[in-house]
Amino acid sequence: MTGPELESAVILCGGMGRRMGAEKGLLEIEGEPFIVRISWGLMEHFQEVLAVFRDEDQMGMYADILDPSIRLLTDEVPGLGPLGGILTGLENISTMAALFVPCDSPLITGEFLVNMKVVFSEMGSSCDVIVPENGGRLEPLHAVYSRSLRGDIRLLLSRNKRRVGELIESVNSCPVPAIRLDPSLESFRNFNRPEDLRI
Numbered sequence: 001m002t003g004p005e006l007e008s009a010v011i012l013c014g015g016m017g018r019r020m021g022a023e024k025g026l027l028e029i030e031g032e033p034f035i036v037r038i039s040w041g042l043m044e045h046f047q048e049v050l051a052v053f054r055d056e057d058q059m060g061m062y063a064d065i066l067d068p069s070i071r072l073l074t075d076e077v078p079g080l081g082p083l084g085g086i087l088t089g090l091e092n093i094s095t096m097a098a099l100f101v102p103c104d105s106p107l108i109t110g111e112f113l114v115n116m117k118v119v120f121s122e123m124g125s126s127c128d129v130i131v132p133e134n135g136g137r138l139e140p141l142h143a144v145y146s147r148s149l150r151g152d153i154r155l156l157l158s159r160n161k162r163r164v165g166e167l168i169e170s171v172n173s174c175p176v177p178a179i180r181l182d183p184s185l186e187s188f189r190n191f192n193r194p195e196d197l198r199i
């Protein structure tokens, strides 16, 4: 790889899981909690891995199952949705950018992670966000965000604008075909409702 290296990854796990009616990161696939499965891949490919929860109570449910190398954080301002989690992640990474992934996509592949790193090395220096695009739909929770966006995010949140899409539309975002990052598209499978678990 020639350009900048992507060395930080953040798992967003502060959602309420209302539609699922369960703590989604703790749901199991092949006997392993979603978040643990996701974290193995991230630890293999990234120097630092963080996980952002909504509050201390929720964080406590995960503390014993995650590898001690993973930094556990709570939202700086809780209840703002994924954009709030992204802000907390960006405040705490030690590098210039991070890959963010949700804790309800347990099928994220190593190929996807490696390809995001390759794309970042190629175009990271000229993009605020690198976001997969699948059939015209963006995947903003499987995306790379630059630390330089903290001010933009604070401004949006202060105006009560919580859509990650609004951030992506207002900054220099670089879409990348999802199929090129993970030809199986399994990395983007998202478990939101009980019926999604029938796989």
Ligand SMILES: Nc1nc2c(ncn2[C@@H]2O[C@H](COP(=O)(O)OP(=O)(O)OP(=O)(O)O)[C@@H](O)[C@H]2O)c(=O)[nH]1
Residues within 6 Å of the ligand: 012, 013, 014, 015, 016, 017, 018, 019, 020, 024, 052, 053, 054, 075, 078, 079, 080, 081, 082, 084, 085, 086, 101, 102, 103, 104, 141, 192
């Ligand atoms: N840190 C943090 N993560 C969040 C927050 N809201 C959602 N997330 C995470 O963002 C990802 C996408 O969330 P969704 O699936 O859209 O929402 P959810 O809140 O988990 O589930 P619903 O309550 O059913 O909408 C999941 O990994 C969530 O854990 C938040 O306020 N803070």
Ligand SMILES: [Mg+2]
Residues within 6 Å of the ligand: 102, 104, 190, 191, 192
């Ligand atoms: Mg979801």
